Amino acid sequence: MTHFSFLSAPPARRFFAPACRGVVVGLFALFSIAASAQVATVSGLESLEAFVKNTKSGRAVFTQVVTSPARDGQTAKTKTSSGSFEFLRPNRFRFVYKKPFEQSIVSDGQTLWLHDVDLNQVTARKLTQVLNGTPAAVIAAAADLKALQADFTLVPQPDRDGLEWVQATPKTKEGQVQNLTVGFRSTGKGSELAVLEILDSFGQRSVMTFTQFEINPALTAAGFQFKPPAGADVIRQ
Numbered sequence: 001m002t003h004f005s006f007l008s009a010p011p012a013r014r015f016f017a018p019a020c021r022g023v024v025v026g027l028f029a030l031f032s033i034a035a036s037a038q039v040a041t042v043s044g045l046e047s048l049e050a051f052v053k054n055t056k057s058g059r060a061v062f063t064q065v066v067t068s069p070a071r072d073g074q075t076a077k078t079k080t081s082s083g084s085f086e087f088l089r090p091n092r093f094r095f096v097y098k099k100p101f102e103q104s105i106v107s108d109g110q111t112l113w114l115h116d117v118d119l120n121q122v123t124a125r126k127l128t129q130v131l132n133g134t135p136a137a138v139i140a141a142a143a144d145l146k147a148l149q150a151d152f153t154l155v156p157q158p159d160r161d162g163l164e165w166v167q168a169t170p171k172t173k174e175g176q177v178q179n180l181t182v183g184f185r186s187t188g189k190g191s192e193l194a195v196l197e198i199l200d201s202f203g204q205r206s207v208m209t210f211t212q213f214e215i216n217p218a219l220t221a222a223g224f225q226f227k228p229p230a231g232a233d234v235i236r237q
Contacts, residue, residue: 043156043159044157044184045145045154045166046164047186047191048145048154048182048191050191051191052142052144055190055193057086057089057219058086058216058217059086059217060084060086060193060210060212061083061085061210061212062082062083062208062211063081064082064206064208065079065080065207066079066206067205069203081099083099084096085210088219088223088224089141091141092224093107093140094224102117104226106224107127107136107224108224108225110127111125112125112126112130115229115232120231120233121232121233121234122229122235123234123235124235125236133151133171133172133174133177134177137151137152138152138168138182139182139193150171151171152168153171154168155168155169163183163184163185164185164186165181165182165183166181167180167181168182175201176201176202177200177201178199178201179198180196182195182197183196192213193210194210195209196208
């Protein structure tokens with residue numbers, strides 16, 4: 001697997017084994033910078049709260065760039081993938097990777113399914129075993145900001161690239177995600193998910209850029225049911 005899944009940061013093609021991060025001269029300058037940062041960071045938290053509270057379903061296409069840290073004098077390597085994404089609160093989501101190879105990650109609310117088309121293999125795990133402290137918990141699971149704060153330390157970030165940002169650091173130390181930063185775009189319909197940056201415990205960084213985002217499309221729970229294809233090797237963990 002060459003991409004971050006929505007739940008972890010895999011460096012190889014296997015399930016959940018394989019993303020994201022001067023000098024002030026004078027008191028007046030310090031005050032000015034702090035004040036402007038505070039204004040920007042408040043809007044980042046407000047955007048996250050509005051997204052979690054008001055966006056009950058969503059659909060988008062995405063491009064994902066994963067950068068592995070340089071080792072042994074070698075330059076950092078990047079890999080790009082793309083596909084589509086949709087979710088329905090609570091706890092239902094689907095990531096479909098189309099390029100460079102086909103793979104689906106589907107949650108029906110109880111079970112998380114990973115279907116690797118090339119390997120003709122399906123892996124199933126209970127959602128409660130893998131959800132906490134992951135990007136999916138932030139984007140598709142939490143019902144409100146208070147629920148998020150139970151599992152994440154939320155730190156608003158200054159605006160950049162025309163987006164409002166907030167960083168979420170998992171409180172659990174058992175997961176593979178070190179921290180994630182979410183960028184939102186304000187629209188007439190609400191806060192739109194624009195960018196998800198993930199840094200994993202191996203130093204691998206993933207940047208997912210979402211486009212054609214639809215807020216509250218008509219999705220149903222039945223649309224997130226998954227049935228393993230005939231002949232597929234099914235592994236339950």
